[in-house]
Amino acid sequence: RKEVEQDPGPFNVPEGATVAFNCTYSNSASQSFFWYRQDCRKEPKLLMSVYSSGNEDGRFTAQLNRASQYISLLIRDSKLSDSATYLCVVPGYGQNFVFGPGTRLSVLP
Amino acid sequence: DARVTQTPRDKVTEMGQEVTMRCQPILGHNTVFWYRQTMMQGLELLAYFRNRAPLDDSGMPKDRFSAEMPDATLATLKIQPSEPRDSAVYFCASAGQGGTEAFFGQGTRLTVV
Numbered sequence: 001r002k003e004v005e006q007d008p009g010p011f012n013v014p015e016g017a018t019v020a021f022n023c024t025y026s027n028s029a030s031q032s033f034f035w036y037r038q039d040c041r042k043e044p045k046l047l048m049s050v051y052s053s054g055n056e057d058g059r060f061t062a063q064l065n066r067a068s069q070y071i072s073l074l075i076r077d078s079k080l081s082d083s084a085t086y087l088c089v090v091p092g093y094g095q096n097f098v099f100g101p102g103t104r105l106s107v108l109p
Numbered sequence: 110d111a112r113v114t115q116t117p118r119d120k121v122t123e124m125g126q127e128v129t130m131r132c133q134p135i136l137g138h139n140t141v142f143w144y145r146q147t148m149m150q151g152l153e154l155l156a157y158f159r160n161r162a163p164l165d166d167s168g169m170p171k172d173r174f175s176a177e178m179p180d181a182t183l184a185t186l187k188i189q190p191s192e193p194r195d196s197a198v199y200f201c202a203s204a205g206q207g208g209t210e211a212f213f214g215q216g217t218r219l220t221v222v
Binding site for chain 1 (some may be wrong): 129142144151152157164165173200202204209210212213214215216
């Protein structure tokens with residue numbers, strides 16, 4: 001099993017829709033998790049950190065399910081500007097940052 | 110505005126040539142990562158350093174790749190000899206104590222022809 005797995009998508013949704021991505025991980029010892037956003041031809045940037053059961057920031061909600069070893073990202077009222085690739089990040093065994101393959105989101109007008 | 114700086118931004122080279130990519134991490138950050146990104150493989154961790162010591166370079170082809178941190182303000186990734194399959198975007202990232210967030214440079218887009 002890969003350390004971090006994500007549905008690659010693409011997810012094509014209309015403006016205003018709610019969309020959710022899942023990410024599964026194999027390292028049960030991981031304590032913190034991150035969602036990064038990467039725009040086309042740009043570097044990844046931190047979107048949200050997830051330290052306990054979840055975190056909410058405006059239209060974005062991240063949830064953690066330790067028992068099932070997955071985290072999710074929910075985007076409500078999606079905007080055209082939300083179109084990007086969303087990367088799930090799980091600290092690895094050496095406290096490095098292991099990135100999932102990313103889920104591509106396209107929000108359509 | 111603290112940021113990770115990578116040079117060059119773009120590099121086109123011929124197969125067999127040596128390529129050196131440089132990274133200046135954010136001042137005070139003690140962990141430096143090198144990633145490679147391609148359409149097929151996504152973001153792959155090549156190597157990372159903590160307090161300038163290499164912790165893991167298992168993701169790096171050892172025969173042609175080498176990564177070093179000559180000092181706390183400079184990390185280098187070298188490919189010798191380069192091959193067309195090395196064409197990718199190479200990102201450097203740094204993180205501070207506790208590693209709560211990795212900050213990325215803008216990347217070096219390498220094309221080997």
